[in-house]
Amino acid sequence: MKEFSKRVVTGIVGVLLLILIVQKGEFYLATSIFILSLIGLWEFYNALKNINIKPVETIGYLGAIGIFISSVNSYFPISAILTFVTLTLLISLVLNKDTTLQDISATLLSIVYIPFLFSHIYYLDGTKYIWLIFIMGFGTDTFAYIFGHLFGKNKLAPKISPNKTIEGSFGGIIGSLVFTVIFSLYFELEPLWKLVFLAIVVSILSQIGDLVASRIKRLARIKDYGFIMPGHGGVLDRFDSIIFCAPLIYYYVTYFLN
Template sequence: MSDLRTRAITALIGLILISIVLFIGGFALKGTILLVSILAIYEMSRALNLINIKLNIIAIMVGLISIIGLQTLNLNIFSSLIVVFFVLAISYLFSNKISLVDSGITMLIFYYIPLNLSLLISLDKTPFLYLVFIIAFSTDTFAYLTGANFGKIKLLESVSPKKSVEGFIGGILGCLICSIFYLMYFNLNFSILSVIFIVLASVMGQIGDLFASKIKRLARIKDYSNLLPGHGGVMDRIDSIIFIIPLIYSLLNIVNNL
C-alpha cells in the first residue's frame, strides 16, 4: 500500500472517530482526552529522554488524576498546577536523581499536554468545541496547499525546512474563511473579537506545530512514534490543536461574560 493511500485511510478513520467522540461528548470525550494525554505524554517522554531530560512521570500522573477529580467536582482544573508543583518540590527534596531542570520541564509538559487538552471538556456541547478542530484542520490544509504551490520564502528552516512564509499566511487566510462560514452558517456570535481570536488561534496552531517539530529535531527523530500509520504518533497529530485550545477556551469565556 502506498504511503499516500495509508495516510488517507488513517486520516479518514481518525476523522470519523473524532466526529463520533465530539458528537457524543461527555464520558466519551473525557475518556478520549485521558487516553490521548497518556499516549502523548509517553511519546514526549521518550523523545526528551533522547536529549537527557527525564520527566517526572509520577508528578504528571498525579496531576492528571487531580484534573479528573477537579472536573468531577466542577472545580477549576488549573488548581492541578498546584498539585503538580508540590509533588515536584517533594520529589526534588527527597531524591538526588531529580534535577531542577527536569522538574521545570515536567511542569511545562504537564501544562502543555494534559492540562491544555482537558480544557476541551469546558467546550463540550458548545459550537466552540468543533471550532478548535476546524481551525486546526483548515490551517494545516491551506498552509500545505499554499506552501506547496507558492512557497518560496522559508519560514523557519532550522526547525521545519518545508514550511514557508506563504504557507503560513495561506493557512491563516484559509482558516479564517472556513471559520467565518462555520460561525455564520450556525448563526453563532460573529464579531471582530471572534476574527481576532480565530487569526490568533491559527497563528498559534502553526507555532505549536513548529514547537513540537523543534523537539523532534533536537531528539533527532522523524516522528514521535509509529502508532498512526502514515502520520507518526499522537503528538504528531495534536501538536497544533494543543496550542489552539486555550485561545478558543478564552474566547468562550469572553463571549459568555459579554
C-alpha cells in the same frame, strides 16, 4: 504515493472518530482527551530521554489523572491539582538525589503543556464553539500543506521545520478563515467580525504550536513523536496545533463572545 494514501485514509478515519466523540461529549470526550494526554506524555518523555532529561514520569501521569478528575468533577479545582503536583515534584528533588532541577521542570512543563492545555477542549463541551477548535486547527494544517505544496518557495523557519514555507503559512490562515466563516454563517454565530479575528489569531498560534513541537523534536533528535497514527506520527505530531489553540478559543469565547 503509498505514504500519501496512508495519510489520507488515517485522516478520514480520524475525522469520523473525532466527530463521533465530540457529538457524544461528556464522559466520552473527557476520557478521549485523557487517553490522548497519557499517550502524549509518553511520547514527550521518550523524546526527552534522548537528551538525558529524565522526567518524574509517575508524577506526570498522576498529574494527568488529576486534571481528568478536575475536568469531570468541579469539586477538585485545577489549581489544587497543579499545586499538589508542584509541591510533590519539589519534595522529590529532596528525597531522590538522582532527580535534578531540570527533570522536575520538564515534568511540570509536560503536565501544563499536554493534559492541562488539552483539557480546555472539554470546557467547551456541549457548545457549537467546540467545533471551532478543530475547524481552525485542522483547517490551518490542511490549507498550509496544500498552499505550501503548490506555491511554497520561501522558507518560514528552515532551522526548525525545513518543509514549512511562508506561502503555506498564509494558506493556513486562509483555510482557517474560510472554514470559520462557512461554519459561523451556517450556525448563525455572531458577531462575524469577532470570529474572523479569532480565526486569524488562532491560525497563527496553531502554526506556532506546530513549530514548538518541531523545535522540541529537533532538540531531541527525532523525526516523529510516535507512530500511533499511520502517516501522521504520534499524538503530539497531529495535535500540536490543537493543544495551542484550544485554550485561546475557550477564553475568547468565554470573555468576548458570551
